[in-house]
Amino acid sequence: MTKMNFGEAIAAGLMLEMERDPDVYIVGEDVATFPAFGVTRSCFEKFGPTRVRDTPISETAIVGHAVGAAAAGLRPVAEVMFMDFFGIVLDELANQAAKMHYMFGGTMKVPMVVRTASGAGIGAAAQHSQSLEAWVAHSPGLKLVMPSTPADAKGLIVAAIRDDNPVVFVEHKMLYGMQGEVPEGDYVLPLGKADVKRAGVDVTIVAWSAMVHTALAAAELLAAEGIDAEVVDLRTLVPLDTNAIMESVAKTHRLVIAHEAVKTCGFGAEIAALVADEGFDLLDAPIRRVTAPDTPVPFSPTLEAAFVPDAQKIVSAVQSLT
């Protein structure tokens, strides 16, 4: 185990794969010379400009060329600096990469990763702060990873690169500085496997990405009131570990889903529908969602803080069930 931050853990995973697989390369705006969140700087220092490639400000070509490169046998790890720019790359991602395996009858593989930074918290306002996982999850053929800890980030970026499908890897920008113990060497986690970050028996809180830590903080506040919450970190939304959700609800009989994305058609609605459909008899209370409101992300720090769900909102949601 080595102590490192979330960004360093991702870099460790990237370098692990670049070392063992010559087809892996990193590509994106300023990934070599001036990476926005610093993640790929060490990769460039180690592997140089052929395998860590700066591009013009051309998001469509960054993701679009990666689709072709992957179809032709490489394993690109493309970076879209902010998830808000997914509007620019959505054809390449959702209409091309996601569909090629299916459209071509299973004959073509598109083993590519798109890394991107999501989330509010740094005052980046409406066009640099969104959590757009629902856009990705709504396109069959894309896998979707949203880790919450440095160790998970390393194990999952490695899995994403080794996977033969297009994988979107979402890094919440408030996590980059988070420290944690990370396994050394060849450390890989399976895609589609949730992790119980805190065991409990009274209520299940399902979360992913940075919201996992808010949920854990809420669980501590609830513990002080004698409520023992279980926090299930999905880690990957596609594939979704439905068993982990159902097993936890079978134990606690209460479900709160917390996410930073806006409420309407958010991924929380999908989980709520899943549990209502397949676990109705398990529930002792209504399912609650704790989400951002249906607004753009505001700039002013006061408004931004009010936009992002906090631990108290999760606590209130849990309290409303008991």
Add this chain to the structure above:
Amino acid sequence: MTVDREQLLAMYRCMLKIREFETRAHDMFLTGGLPGFLHLYSGEEAVAAGVSAHLRPYDFIASTHRGHGHLIAKGGDVKLMMAEILGKSTGYCKGKGGSMHIADVSLGSLGANGVVGASLPIGTGAGLACQLRGADAVTVCYFGDGATNRGTFHESLNMAAIWDLPVIYVCENNLYGVGFCQRDHMRVCDIADRASSYGFPGVVVDGNDVVAVSEAAGEAVDRARAGGGPTLIECKTWRHYGHFVGDAAVYRDPAEHEAWLARDPILMGEALLASNGWATQAELAEMKVEVAADIQAAVDFGLSSPIPAVADLLTDVFSEGGRA
């Protein structure tokens, strides 16, 4: 002339094969025997035939919605193609792709594409794969005049330029972006001029003259194989049908249409073969019989093939594999 008898005969046969495939598909569509949409390549055969004359099995092509000709010229199996556009389980894509989504990975085909301009970044990325693999492979990226107004065109050509990628951008300028005439949808006469924005060569050729296409493509492919970077080739041509089968193309001037039909690439190829004394009428007639028999066999294969099992709906969403 830079082509010899065998080369011209091979390109001519390729054009015939494409034309026959498209004609049969057209006829089946009109009689209700073929579902979906069809964007036919008829009239543009000289482009794919002339370009592919320089391609090797390991070279890549990124194709378009009007892509049957590109794949046939690259060596595609017409039986698997016909079965695919008929939606049969024996097709290239098990019937899941259809006319706009046929690919043959073994031939370096990265697929036809339903989105205008989408072939551009895909072909560019394949070009990077060619370059990083270090061999002499190249990628041909096909697209139409309409696609050159999309952002994908700009971003892709610029990226290929700064990376010196071995990509040949082949613009099939049939003068209409769906129904919108080129003189109205851009203010340049020659799309090849746009290459100057990226700092690499752009050339204009008569896209109905298979020898002219072959000469331009040969030069561009040789340069790309040698590490000399990309080229934009604009092939001015004409589609014999509308944008899709069922589009009567009322937006085109009938006189212009007639003038282009008189310059049918197959007729021009025949004239060239005759004037060089490279083929008799009897030899050409025999070749047409052979090609027609090939396509008939493809039609028979397609029509007699089974439809997909409904259970196939749910397969192939994700690849199960990965790199160990």
